Amino acid sequence: xxxxxxxxxxSGRRMGQDLPKQFINVYDKPVIIYTLExxxxxxxxxxxxxxxLDGWHDVLRAYARQFNIDKLQWIxxxxxxxxxSIRNGVYGxxxxxxxxxxxxxxxxxxxxxxxGVLTDVILKCQEHDAAVTSLPYNEQIxxxxxxxxxxxxxxxxxxxxxxxxxxxxxxxxxxxxxxxYEKKIGIYGxxxxxxxxxxxxxxxxxxxxxxxxxxxxxxxxxxxxKSYLRSEKDSWLK
Numbered sequence: 001x002x003x004x005x006x007x008x009x010x011s012g013r014r015m016g017q018d019l020p021k022q023f024i025n026v027y028d029k030p031v032i033i034y035t036l037e038x039x040x041x042x043x044x045x046x047x048x049x050x051x052x053l054d055g056w057h058d059v060l061r062a063y064a065r066q067f068n069i070d071k072l073q074w075i076x077x078x079x080x081x082x083x084x085s086i087r088n089g090v091y092g093x094x095x096x097x098x099x100x101x102x103x104x105x106x107x108x109x110x111x112x113x114x115x116g117v118l119t120d121v122i123l124k125c126q127e128h129d130a131a132v133t134s135l136p137y138n139e140q141i142x143x144x145x146x147x148x149x150x151x152x153x154x155x156x157x158x159x160x161x162x163x164x165x166x167x168x169x170x171x172x173x174x175x176x177x178x179x180x181y182e183k184k185i186g187i188y189g190x191x192x193x194x195x196x197x198x199x200x201x202x203x204x205x206x207x208x209x210x211x212x213x214x215x216x217x218x219x220x221x222x223x224x225x226k227s228y229l230r231s232e233k234d235s236w237l238k
Contacts (some may be wrong), residue, residue: 001101004039008108009078009085022108034111049074051089099171106165109216121207125167128205134160135209
């Protein structure tokens with residue numbers, strides 16, 4: 001079984017709106033539904049769990065019924081941090097997932113997940129146990145010597161940009177979250193499932209990525225998302 005865990009537990013303060021950004025309507029549809037539709041339509045995804053902000057569970061269920069998201073099986077409450085929300089989602093699958101089931105973790109505010117990207121991360125996980133969506137890094141990265149100058153850089157050929165979706169075998173994911181919270185490793189700051197795995201010595205395998213897979217953090221991101229929805233690929237492009 002392949003299960004998607006959609007992380008939608010944030011309040012979205014940086015967007016500056018009166019409601020969480022995952023519930024903002026874009027062309028009469030909430031952002032979270034655009035995200036869920038990508039998993040609903042994918043033939044390799046069997047079930048969906050959403051980690052949702054408290055007080056919004058019933059709203060999410062109502063939207064899921066309205067937009068025919070019938071793969072949504074479970075809703076659990078988010079935590080104080082993104083990492084706690086993922087942990088809650090993983091723990092919520094105990095007794096529901098087998099050891100070798102694939103769990104795909106994805107940000108609820110990345111509504112343009114590509115079918116090919118999702119396929120590749122699942123297949124890579126089935127082969128290697130832990131896979132992360134990634135892209136080459138195309139800018140130059142310099143390391144600060146002080147606040148205003150540098151003589152050091154990191155060759156961009158050695159870098160990859162990693163985001164969600166990420167996929168892990170359930171047994172590995174569950175054991176590593178237990179280990180991380182017991183040992184207090186990989187759970188603070190901007191930690192995520194992938195950084196926690198690396199901190200605990202798990203090798204991650206790169207899967208395909210897409211530049212369209214934007215994260216809606218600011219109002220500018222929201223406008224970019226709207227532009228993607230309005231645009232159509234030119235017929236002559238290969």
